[in-house]
Amino acid sequence: MIVARLLYFISILLSCSFGAVTNNNEKNASCADGPLGISITKESLNIQIGGKKWDHNLNEFIESSIQEAIESNPENKPDIVEPTPEIDPPETDVKNVTLEETDPKHIIKQLETISSELQNIRNVCQQSECVSASSVGNLNNGDICNRIVGISKPQLCDASEDNTGANKNIPRNCKEVQERGQTITGIYEIQPNSTLKPIFVLCDMETRDGGWTVIQKRFDGSEDFDRNWRDYKFGFGNLKRELWIGLENMYQITAFEASELLIEITDRDQIKAFAHYKGFGIGSEPEGYVLNVLNGFSGDAGDSLTEHHFKNKFTTKDLDQDKHPNNCAVLFSSGWWFNNCHVANLNGKYLNIQAPVAFTGLHWRDFRGQPYSHAGSRMLVRPVRP
Numbered sequence: 001m002i003v004a005r006l007l008y009f010i011s012i013l014l015s016c017s018f019g020a021v022t023n024n025n026e027k028n029a030s031c032a033d034g035p036l037g038i039s040i041t042k043e044s045l046n047i048q049i050g051g052k053k054w055d056h057n058l059n060e061f062i063e064s065s066i067q068e069a070i071e072s073n074p075e076n077k078p079d080i081v082e083p084t085p086e087i088d089p090p091e092t093d094v095k096n097v098t099l100e101e102t103d104p105k106h107i108i109k110q111l112e113t114i115s116s117e118l119q120n121i122r123n124v125c126q127q128s129e130c131v132s133a134s135s136v137g138n139l140n141n142g143d144i145c146n147r148i149v150g151i152s153k154p155q156l157c158d159a160s161e162d163n164t165g166a167n168k169n170i171p172r173n174c175k176e177v178q179e180r181g182q183t184i185t186g187i188y189e190i191q192p193n194s195t196l197k198p199i200f201v202l203c204d205m206e207t208r209d210g211g212w213t214v215i216q217k218r219f220d221g222s223e224d225f226d227r228n229w230r231d232y233k234f235g236f237g238n239l240k241r242e243l244w245i246g247l248e249n250m251y252q253i254t255a256f257e258a259s260e261l262l263i264e265i266t267d268r269d270q271i272k273a274f275a276h277y278k279g280f281g282i283g284s285e286p287e288g289y290v291l292n293v294l295n296g297f298s299g300d301a302g303d304s305l306t307e308h309h310f311k312n313k314f315t316t317k318d319l320d321q322d323k324h325p326n327n328c329a330v331l332f333s334s335g336w337w338f339n340n341c342h343v344a345n346l347n348g349k350y351l352n353i354q355a356p357v358a359f360t361g362l363h364w365r366d367f368r369g370q371p372y373s374h375a376g377s378r379m380l381v382r383p384v385r386p
């Protein structure tokens, strides 16, 4: 249905751009030649053609488009049903697309792509992957915002919080939180990139001088790590329990300044081992969140990442980017930087027993061996200071 709605504004655009190309009458004089710019956010639709701009409230625009379509052709009515309840997509799904084409066929193609993207966003939300306030019990809004990582946060926290970051000098990571005087391990607000909304993260202010942003944490198997791309991208879990901070957050935190990685693995006797990398970073989503910076290993857990996982893209059960003929994320019930498939998988099944089949658990080859399924892990990142 969204597609049908958007096709209506496509027709508006086309009538305009056709006019720009073929006519010089007064009506179309405003549609100057030049690039088309379309910006769709969860609230607004902004169209620019040449020097002219149109700004619309997205929902109002869609509704008025439907009404006009009905009035112009009553036969349209049976095809248009009452709009389904709208759930705002996460801000990070916002699409900004600039159209450079002036060929109407190309414009149609690109607009169809935009409408398809928008529909995908809404479909995902309507499939209830956006957590609703009611699904987290009787927590007040502050509790919800502090406890939930990733996908649901923008939706839940918009109404009562200023999440734009405007006029707020928010630290970019837990190291900056620490540098501003915070010395207690806990939940803090950071903003890795000034163009994105701030997020709440868990900061470890104690381990090895503190200032660590916790990007992965497991200790009791309470969180399901057998998840799809969307969840691994935006993050999931609970800041006070088990969590995955999200690949996009990980990218924003590590890609723009030198960062180190500390991995802490806890075996079933509560003995901890460490793997420290002086350099760590991942690529962007178009790069498959590839593990593209990993160097300077030290630690008593052994290096189970570099040889087999460095330079590999991230794979989930719905996005196979690994080198195995099948999908490693399906085979091992988790998302990870799989190769063919793995010698370390901290997101593997939480078994906390000897793995019935080698590699199936929370696994790190060089600490306790292949069939061993560990009882816990943490991944922490921190910017490297000169």
Ligand SMILES: [Ca+2]
Residues within 6 Å of the ligand: 320, 321, 322, 323, 324, 325, 326, 327, 328
């Ligand atoms: Ca594969």
